[in-house]
Amino acid sequence: MTILMLAIFFALLVLAFPVGYALIVSSGIAAVTAGGMPSATMVVKIFQPSQSFPLLAIPFFVLSGNLMMGGTLGKKLIEFATALVGRMHGGLAQVSVVGSTIFGGVSGSAVAEASALGSMLIPWQKKEGYPAPFAAATIASSSVIAGLIPPSIPLIIYASVSDQSIASLFLAGFVPGLMLCFGFMLVCYLSGRLRNFPRLMNKITAREFAKITFYASPVLAMPLFIVILLRAGIATPTEVSVMAVFYGLVISMLIYRDLNLKRLIDALVHTAITTGIVMLVISASNMVGYVLTVEAIPKAVAEWALETLKNPLMILLMLNVIMLIVGMFLDLPAAILLLGPTFVAIGNAIGFDLIQLGIMMAVNLSIGLFTPPVGTTLFVAAAISRESIGAIVRELWPFYLVALVVLMLITYVPSLTMY
Numbered sequence: 001m002t003i004l005m006l007a008i009f010f011a012l013l014v015l016a017f018p019v020g021y022a023l024i025v026s027s028g029i030a031a032v033t034a035g036g037m038p039s040a041t042m043v044v045k046i047f048q049p050s051q052s053f054p055l056l057a058i059p060f061f062v063l064s065g066n067l068m069m070g071g072t073l074g075k076k077l078i079e080f081a082t083a084l085v086g087r088m089h090g091g092l093a094q095v096s097v098v099g100s101t102i103f104g105g106v107s108g109s110a111v112a113e114a115s116a117l118g119s120m121l122i123p124w125q126k127k128e129g130y131p132a133p134f135a136a137a138t139i140a141s142s143s144v145i146a147g148l149i150p151p152s153i154p155l156i157i158y159a160s161v162s163d164q165s166i167a168s169l170f171l172a173g174f175v176p177g178l179m180l181c182f183g184f185m186l187v188c189y190l191s192g193r194l195r196n197f198p199r200l201m202n203k204i205t206a207r208e209f210a211k212i213t214f215y216a217s218p219v220l221a222m223p224l225f226i227v228i229l230l231r232a233g234i235a236t237p238t239e240v241s242v243m244a245v246f247y248g249l250v251i252s253m254l255i256y257r258d259l260n261l262k263r264l265i266d267a268l269v270h271t272a273i274t275t276g277i278v279m280l281v282i283s284a285s286n287m288v289g290y291v292l293t294v295e296a297i298p299k300a301v302a303e304w305a306l307e308t309l310k311n312p313l314m315i316l317l318m319l320n321v322i323m324l325i326v327g328m329f330l331d332l333p334a335a336i337l338l339l340g341p342t343f344v345a346i347g348n349a350i351g352f353d354l355i356q357l358g359i360m361m362a363v364n365l366s367i368g369l370f371t372p373p374v375g376t377t378l379f380v381a382a383a384i385s386r387e388s389i390g391a392i393v394r395e396l397w398p399f400y401l402v403a404l405v406v407l408m409l410i411t412y413v414p415s416l417t418m419y
Contacts (some may be wrong), residue, residue, distance in 0.1 A: 023284030060241030090192025104146030167230035286338035327368020
């Protein structure tokens with residue numbers, strides 16, 4: 001049944017079927033024909049994830065991000081990042097990295113981040129004399145930090161697969177997210193210094209910087225607001241996501257006063273589209289999980305890994321290699337949902353902490369977002385910059401190197417995620 005499902009799934013991917021539909025068709029055919037599942041049961045399995053209370057957090061966090069970043073606050077965020085690092089070597093590129101890190105605390109989505117920030121920053125950097133491929137490479141790579149900074153959508157999805165605490169995953173994602181941030185900033189600094197990129201020379205007084213920071217403080221406080229409420233046990237993740245929407249409405253209506261009916265409708269439409277895409281993949285993956293569970297595939301793979309590789313360090317290396325390959329062809333949510341059950345079984349078998357595993361998966365599969373042939377943020381950055389994929393990839397190699405170093409540290413140094 002599993003072999004039939006995988007054969008149909010990859011055949012559909014080759015035919016350019018959307019991943020969600022390919023998962024439903026392949027798992028459905030395998031379950032009904034080879035597994036003898038009644039069609040009514042298949043429908044129930046697909047519908048089941050939509051009744052998950054924790055997954056209700058996804059549309060609300062997406063909506064809060066759309067409300068806050070669609071107006072004045074996005075510009076204030078760029079002003080803050082520019083004031084903070086704009087005068088350094090490679091400063092304009094570092095603005096992209098800092099902006100992505102902060103914006104990740106609002107959107108939780110790498111693709112939304114690449115689109116929103118890229119449309120503002122790539123044309124600006126090109127105008128100031130930065131090479132367009134490098135500007136696009138910076139946005140494509142740094143936007144994936146959103147997958148680690150609360151409210152990270154990939155971590156919420158992993159929590160639903162592994163039955164781990166969303167609050168613990170959010171807290172564990174902070175340090176790895178900052179490691180990627182500082183690593184990418186170092187790449188931008190060295191590139192700017194060695195390649196003599198233009199620098200902003202205008203000075204900002206302490207008073208002006210304090211004013212800029214004050215106006216950007218609502219978005220700066222968002223990740224802390226989320227983690228404190230969760231860790232203190234004040235609210236569940238879903239309740240916090242609703243509070244985040246209320247927070248975004250208050251900020252937009254009463255402080256910045258830039259929320260009109262058109263922007264509200266746009267935010268709701270974009271939220272509905274994003275949620276529909278994510279939930280389609282989640283629902284389809286529930287059928288795939290059923291097929292794998294019936295045939296005990298996760299348990300069989302875990303036993304094979306223990307018997308063949310024996311050494312837990314080698315098993316972790318194997319998991320990373322598999323994820324790097326899968327991440328090149330599947331979007332992050334789908335990859336987590338497909339690999340999660342099997343990897344959780346392997347993690348339990350070797351005594352590997354599942355929170356650390358979740359962060360490892362998020363970092364690893366995020367690399368695939370800016371890696372050909374189907375890297376989502378890579379294609380978004382290419383479309384905005386109007387540069388070829390090849391030209392952007394040539395600028396990405398130092399960002400790949402940093403991401404791989406961070407991945408290895410997270411994999412083999414538990415203290416970076418377990419604190």
